[in-house]
Amino acid sequence: MVEHIAPPAQATYWFISGRVLFSIIPLLGQELVLVSIGRGIQESEHVALAKELADAIGAAVSCSRPVVDAKWMEKSRQVGSSGKIVKPKVYVACGISGSFQHLAGLKGNPFIVAINKNPKTQMFRVADVGIVADLLEFLPAATTRILGK
Numbered sequence: 001m002v003e004h005i006a007p008p009a010q011a012t013y014w015f016i017s018g019r020v021l022f023s024i025i026p027l028l029g030q031e032l033v034l035v036s037i038g039r040g041i042q043e044s045e046h047v048a049l050a051k052e053l054a055d056a057i058g059a060a061v062s063c064s065r066p067v068v069d070a071k072w073m074e075k076s077r078q079v080g081s082s083g084k085i086v087k088p089k090v091y092v093a094c095g096i097s098g099s100f101q102h103l104a105g106l107k108g109n110p111f112i113v114a115i116n117k118n119p120k121t122q123m124f125r126v127a128d129v130g131i132v133a134d135l136l137e138f139l140p141a142a143t144t145r146i147l148g149k
């Protein structure tokens with residue numbers, strides 16, 4: 001059964017990261033982890049931040065449609081009703097709002113970690129862990145922590 005955890009109103013990623021993210025992800029099948037980026041990544045130069053986190057945890061990178069429309073990633077990486085159907089064990093949604101067209105691409109009831117600066121985003125309603133944070137701060141901090149730097 002999937003447990004839905006809403007982010008506490010005052011949650012910070014330090015609290016969540018120390019107790020949940022860094023302890024859970026490495027214990028699950030790393031080859032079955034997707035780090036997926038949405039429009040919240042803001043510009044093409046920031047895509048590298050997600051790729052670095054993915055490399056650190058042995059994950060692949062995917063994205064939402066606006067990321068493809070902006071030509072920040074190739075169409076083959078798009079998850080959703082007009083993209084790929086994926087079936088990871090863990091899905092790390094970075095700056096993805098959780099539209100039904102995007103969620104239609106997620107099969108197999110993955111463990112969803114959502115990172116979003118908006119605590120009211122739809123993605124938190126389907127996430128198992130919600131992290132309220134700015135991606136541009138969180139992603140490099142998470143990568144550094146995981147790599148033990």
Ligand SMILES: Cc1cc2nc3c(=O)[nH]c(=O)nc-3n(C[C@H](O)[C@H](O)[C@H](O)COP(=O)(O)OP(=O)(O)OC[C@H]3O[C@@H](n4cnc5c(N)ncnc54)[C@H](O)[C@@H]3O)c2cc1C
Binds near residue numbers: 039081101115116118
């Ligand atoms: C026919 C049709 C087919 C479609 N097919 C697909 C499909 O296959 N796949 C798909 O993904 N979409 C598809 N869409 C588009 C879909 O409706 C949504 O528009 C899209 O999924 C939204 O993508 P997003 O979540 O990346 O962007 P947005 O909805 O713009 O969400 C961006 C999120 O990033 C957050 N954010 C912004 N800045 C930051 C920051 N600095 N740090 C943290 N969070 C931040 C925001 O709070 C927001 O929640 C389709 C639409 C149609 C009409």
